[in-house]
Amino acid sequence: MHLKTLEEHNTEKERLYRAMYEYPQPNGIACPECGEELMDSDAMILTSMPPKRNIHCPGRNCVFVGYRVD
Numbered sequence: 001m002h003l004k005t006l007e008e009h010n011t012e013k014e015r016l017y018r019a020m021y022e023y024p025q026p027n028g029i030a031c032p033e034c035g036e037e038l039m040d041s042d043a044m045i046l047t048s049m050p051p052k053r054n055i056h057c058p059g060r061n062c063v064f065v066g067y068r069v070d
Contacts, residue, residue, distance in 0.1 A: 024056070031057040033064040045070050 004012075024039035031038050034057060041054040050069050057064040 024058070027055065027068065029055070029068060031059060031062060031064050033057060034059045034062040036062060038064075038068070040068075041065075 021043050023042045026037050027040050029038045030036070036057055036059040038055045039058050041056050044054065046052045046054070046067065052067040053070050055066055055068050
């Protein structure tokens with residue numbers, strides 16, 4: 001059995017976390033203005049009740065911005 005080095009392990013995990021927290025990222029919700037897929041704007045979760053995230057539309061001619069329940 002081959003054991004990973006600490007450096008190999010850390011590099012692998014850093015790649016995984018970077019991919020998970022790269023923003024903006026698509027969220028699978030259609031824009032109410034143009035139908036394009038909305039994007040989560042950043043990693044921040046707003047402390048509202050219920051919690052929400054900032055979202056925006058990347059469409060060329062669309063300027064929709066808003067929030068989605070997280």
